[in-house]
Amino acid sequence: MDVVDQAVEALRAQMRDAIPAVESFRGETTVVVRREAIGQACRILRDDPSLSFNLLAALTAVDYWPEEPRFAVVYELYSIGHQAFLRLRAPLSGSGAEIPSIESIFPNANWHEREVFDMFGITFTGNSDLRRILMPFDWVGHPLRKDYPLGYEEVQFSFNHEEIDRRKPYARE
Amino acid sequence: MGVEQKLGNLGMVTSRLEEAVNWSRTRAMWPMLFGLACCAIEMMSAQAAEYDMSRFGMELMRPSPRQSDLMIVAGRVSRKMAPVLRRLYDQMPDPKWVIAMGDCASCGGVFNNYAIVQGVDEVVPVDVYVAGCPPRPEALIHGILTLHDKVRGEKIKDWA
Amino acid sequence: MTQKPFEVTLDELKHLVSERALEGETMLLNMGPQHPSTHGVLRLLLELDGERVVNCIPDIGFLHTGIEKNMEAKTYTQALVMTDRTDYLNTVGNNLVYCLAVEKLVDLDVPLRAQSIRVILTELQRIASHLVWLATHALDLAAMSVFLYCFRERELILDILEICSGQRMMTSYIRPGGLWRDVPAEFEPAVRQFLRVFPSRIDQYERLLTKNPLFVDRTRGIAVVSGEDAIRWGLTGPSLRGSGPDFDLRKANPYCGYEQYDFDVPLGAHGDVYDRYVVRMEEMRQSLRIVQQALDRLPSGPFRSDNRKFVPPPRSELAQSMEALIHHFKLWTEGFPAPKGAVYVAAESPRGELGCYLEGDGGPRPYRVHFRTPSFAHLQALPILAKGHLVADLVAIIGSLDIVLGDADR
Numbered sequence: 120m121d122v123v124d125q126a127v128e129a130l131r132a133q134m135r136d137a138i139p140a141v142e143s144f145r146g147e148t149t150v151v152v153r154r155e156a157i158g159q160a161c162r163i164l165r166d167d168p169s170l171s172f173n174l175l176a177a178l179t180a181v182d183y184w185p186e187e188p189r190f191a192v193v194y195e196l197y198s199i200g201h202q203a204f205l206r207l208r209a210p211l212s213g214s215g216a217e218i219p220s221i222e223s224i225f226p227n228a229n230w231h232e233r234e235v236f237d238m239f240g241i242t243f244t245g246n247s248d249l250r251r252i253l254m255p256f257d258w259v260g261h262p263l264r265k266d267y268p269l270g271y272e273e274v275q276f277s278f279n280h281e282e283i284d285r286r287k288p289y290a291r292e
Numbered sequence: 293m294g295v296e297q298k299l300g301n302l303g304m305v306t307s308r309l310e311e312a313v314n315w316s317r318t319r320a321m322w323p324m325l326f327g328l329a330c331c332a333i334e335m336m337s338a339q340a341a342e343y344d345m346s347r348f349g350m351e352l353m354r355p356s357p358r359q360s361d362l363m364i365v366a367g368r369v370s371r372k373m374a375p376v377l378r379r380l381y382d383q384m385p386d387p388k389w390v391i392a393m394g395d396c397a398s399c400g401g402v403f404n405n406y407a408i409v410q411g412v413d414e415v416v417p418v419d420v421y422v423a424g425c426p427p428r429p430e431a432l433i434h435g436i437l438t439l440h441d442k443v444r445g446e447k448i449k450d451w452a
Numbered sequence: 453m454t455q456k457p458f459e460v461t462l463d464e465l466k467h468l469v470s471e472r473a474l475e476g477e478t479m480l481l482n483m484g485p486q487h488p489s490t491h492g493v494l495r496l497l498l499e500l501d502g503e504r505v506v507n508c509i510p511d512i513g514f515l516h517t518g519i520e521k522n523m524e525a526k527t528y529t530q531a532l533v534m535t536d537r538t539d540y541l542n543t544v545g546n547n548l549v550y551c552l553a554v555e556k557l558v559d560l561d562v563p564l565r566a567q568s569i570r571v572i573l574t575e576l577q578r579i580a581s582h583l584v585w586l587a588t589h590a591l592d593l594a595a596m597s598v599f600l601y602c603f604r605e606r607e608l609i610l611d612i613l614e615i616c617s618g619q620r621m622m623t624s625y626i627r628p629g630g631l632w633r634d635v636p637a638e639f640e641p642a643v644r645q646f647l648r649v650f651p652s653r654i655d656q657y658e659r660l661l662t663k664n665p666l667f668v669d670r671t672r673g674i675a676v677v678s679g680e681d682a683i684r685w686g687l688t689g690p691s692l693r694g695s696g697p698d699f700d701l702r703k704a705n706p707y708c709g710y711e712q713y714d715f716d717v718p719l720g721a722h723g724d725v726y727d728r729y730v731v732r733m734e735e736m737r738q739s740l741r742i743v744q745q746a747l748d749r750l751p752s753g754p755f756r757s758d759n760r761k762f763v764p765p766p767r768s769e770l771a772q773s774m775e776a777l778i779h780h781f782k783l784w785t786e787g788f789p790a791p792k793g794a795v796y797v798a799a800e801s802p803r804g805e806l807g808c809y810l811e812g813d814g815g816p817r818p819y820r821v822h823f824r825t826p827s828f829a830h831l832q833a834l835p836i837l838a839k840g841h842l843v844a845d846l847v848a849i850i851g852s853l854d855i856v857l858g859d860a861d862r
Contacts, residue, residue, distance in 0.1 A: 144793040145556050173683055176798065177807050177824035193809065195796050195824070199683065199697065202704040204796065227686030230832040238520075248468065253513040253861060254407075255372045262406055263521055270406030270518075271525075275399075288414050290378075325488055329515055329858050330540035330621060332492075333584065337610075340603030355488040370861075373493060373514040376485050402534060407518035426621055 122201040123148050126170050130160055149206040154218045157194070157209050161224045164196055164205065172196040172205060175221075178231035180239045184265040189213030190241055194221075211241065220245035238263035310448050317361070317387065318440040320349040324360035324384065326377075328367025331394035331426040335366045338429035348436060357383040362439075363416070364432075368396035369409045381416045387451040389443070391435055392418045395425045468509050469499050478506055485514045491588055491850060492857030494831075498843070505846055508838040510831050515861040523821045527787030528554050528628060531818060536622040538823055539859035541584050544577040544613070545801045547626040549823075552707055553797040553810040554628040557790050560762050565753040566630035567709045572643065572746045573616065573625065574708075575739040579650070580609040581802035582736050586657060589729070589851035593670050598660055605653050612642050629763035630756030640747065647744055654736055662730070671725040675837040675849045678723060685833040689804025689826055690731045691853055695723030701800040713742045725852040732854075735802075762788045787816030794820075803827055803854050827859035 127141055130150060137156035142149045152160050164172040177195035188210035196205050209218055220243035222228045232243040233252040240261040243249060251258065260267055275283045327335050339345050339353065354360040357380045369377055381390070392412050395401035398421040400410035409415060419442060422435035469480070483496040493514035499507040519538055523531040535550040536543040548570055555562060562570075587602035610620040615638050617625035625632050661667045677687070679696040692699060700717040702710045718734035720727030757763050764783045765776040790812030798807040804826030813819040830853045837853075838846050 145559065145795055147795060149794070174688075175686060176805060177796065177809060177822070179809055179820075179822040179824075181794075181811055181820045193794070195807070195809070197798075199699050199704075204705075204798070206794075206796065225686075226684050227829060227832055230828065234828075251513075253516040255513070262518060267521075268406070269404075269521060269525055271404050272400070272410050274404070287411075290413060290415050290417050326486060328493055330537060333540060333621065336584075336587075337603055337607070341600045342604060342607050355486070368515065368517055370514060370516050372516065373485060376514070380486060402537065403517050403519070403522060405518040405522045407516050428620065 122170060122198060122203045123205055126150075126164055126172065126205055129163060129167060129170060133163055134159060147204065147206065149208050151208050151210065154192075154209045154211055157192075157207065158219050158221055158224065160207060161194070161196070161221050165224060170198065171200050172198045172203075174199055175225040175228055175231075176204065178228055178235065180235045180241055180263075182239060182263065182265045184213070187212060190216050190239060192218055192235065192241065216241045217244055219243070222246055237261070240264065310446075311444070313448060314444045314446055318443050321362045321389070321436075321440075321443075322352050322354050322360045323350055323362045323364050324357055324380070325353045325355045326363055326365055326380070328365070328369065328373070329396070331366035331397070334426040334429055335364060335393065335432060338432050343429035343433060345433065345436070348433070348440075350436070357381075358385065360384060361387065362389050362391065364391045364393050365397045365412045365416070365418075366393040368394075368401065368403060369412050369415065370407050371409060374409050374415050377412070378415050389419045389439055390416050391420045391422060391432075391439060393422045393432060393435065394427055395423060397421075398423060401425060469507050477501070488592075491855055494850075494855065494857055494860075496834075496846075498846075500843065503842050503844075505838050505841055505843060508835045508846065510834055512828075512831060512857065512860050515857045517858075517862060519862045520821050520823070523818055525817065527816045528790065528818060529783075529787060531821065532627065533622075533624050535823075536624055537858065538862050539801065539803070539806070539825065539827070539856050540621065541581040541856055542577055542801045542803070542806075542859075543622055544573045544626060545799065545806060546823075547624060548574055548708070549797060549799045549801075549806050549808045550810075550821075551626050551628050552799065553795055553808040554790070556795045556797055557793065557810055557812050558628075558762060558788065560629055560757055560759060562630050562708075562757060563754045564709070564751045566755050566757075568746050568750050569631060569635060569755070570626055570708050571710065571713070572743050572750075573613070575742045575746075576609050576612060576643075576646075578739050578802045579736050580606050582732050583609075585732060585802070585851075585854045589848075589854075590661060590667075592847045592851050593667060595661065595664075595667065598657060601653070601656065605650065608646050608649070612639070612646065615639050615642055627756070627763075629759065630754070634755040640750075643743065643747055647740060647747075650740060651737065654733065658733060662733070668726060670845075670848055671729060671852070673722075674725045674841060674845045675852065676722060676724045677833075677837060681836075682723065682833075685836060686829040687804065687833055688829070689800065689802070690728055690735060691804060691826075691830055693717065694720035694728035694731045694852075696720065701798055701805060705798065707797070707799060710742075713745050715739075715741050725848050728852045732802075789814060789816055790818070798824070801826060803856065803859065804830065823862055825859040825862065827853075827855045827857070828861075831855060831860055 137153040140151040164170055174197040176197045180192045190211040192209045194207040232246050235241050237251045237253050392398045397412045420435050420439045424431050478499050478501045481498045485493040485495045495511040497509040519534050535546045538546055583602040583606045587599040590598035614620050616635050617623040677695050682692045682695045715738045718731045720731050760779040764780050769776040792814050794811040796809045798805050807824035809822040811820040837849050
């Protein structure tokens, strides 16, 4: 039995109610985890010596506005010994988007959680340094949310050249 | 003229003050190290051995704005970086010129979104725009030579 | 308070600096976004005790381009153009990861010739990236002639990329389903010429640096990281292999036919800056081995999949076949639909593990694209690596992590 199936078995055995679903797509396995139990799931996967998913490869989020649950935080774990990827997915609702931080388990989650906070507005309780990381410190809004505009500026062609020239801010000295 | 021939034999050249000043400004224009993104790598290639920029007197890339004349904005300027860019431009002493290298510095380039300033001329006044994504080192050198032509047509009272 | 957005007050950083800073014993210095040695627009807030770094707080985001959000507004093929510009020293590798993710999502197979050429170009790009790394790292440590030599060799590789795609850096040559066009006839002689010339050049760089007492003094014993610490802090690629653990995605989870090539993965013993230098130099030689094998065994055949639902037909067919015209029209106006689902593909970039998380929603545009970039993950570990070292060592440490800010900020 390969290590991904072993991991799913172990999670199901120890956390029965907190695993609503396990999906499989294109050969990759995603375990849907309830948000309160994400710390426990990561701890089981990392500390069990037969599993040893010791590298947090990626931590990101997806916005499904206007569906509910609005957000899903996606954790990609990798086992260096067994050379296998496993994905955990924690759905969050739009109001009160909070999830416990896994910085105590994987220290490199710190900046990834800061980036998700910056881009989506999801709060990670327990993160030691939750500030904006990519946008300026006083930026308002969370850019990667689906209801945040792209900020597309009208392109200046020859037919609207003067019109845009008038309202575009040029720096003259 | 008789006088100039005599002086030429003595090893002297006459010219107007403006021409002499502009000529010397073009011959040793020190660029400021302001490479931001991909265009910076092509700027470094232009600095390196094959497309040598030091034959134009520009091998000295000064990181300090106080010691440079030319700011080549090479790369995309994000909204977080724009105040820094303006501050560095203000710190450069006169006479100073700006080359907007690449599409992102000229007009926002491929990125028409919330994070990138759509053209660095919203922040600093630009003299020469060099197009390309990234522009070849030869294109950058063409832009620099265009700037030299522009400088040679300037009047002293522009910078007085 | 009219505070400029990039100014940070001490109150905001209280939790990150030691108590000595709050009492005024140590100095807070800004190593600003514009600096010759930070390899891009990286801002470091240093807490210094004399010349020793007590704390180092990186501040990134000065090159944030909103690529992930911008890709959601374009079709899959249009979004490929933006992937070049994340890590601009590994442009072919970025295209490759994104195309592997798209192909996995829509279940598209790639012909063998395209896979071999992808491997050749990716390994050449790896060598080019390591050359820029070596040039800037050595330049920071005051070895300026290495900069000129490395860029001279890089021109040879950029000429090869220009032969294939017409562009030196942002090639967009690797497309979903294969390649943009077949390699022209000048490609093979150019690559063989490069393979003949390059090994002696690597020897030249090693003669200049590897046993040079100045270089060794500045790099040995600096920023030592143990293997477990490196994994805990998410280091991958040569930065991890310099500390010992044998983890290379080309061997562990092979893609694009890497399992058929015979190459070694160099490992370091101590985990200091010098070991990472040695690992990268050896990686350049191993990349040459892979290119040699791939070029010798290059299969003939199509260069792009012929699944017309995803790959546009060649223009010669348009005049003759009605279906080809319809496919061409549909693909260029609307794009191809991808199923609902998510994939994550990771490849070995010269910096480390470059991953692409791609989620489709049934439409022609990606619903969510996220790049797990190695520079972002490595910068996190910089405060740990830099503690207790001198400011001059900090420059060597940043160089050894091989950070590209376009990669970190996207």
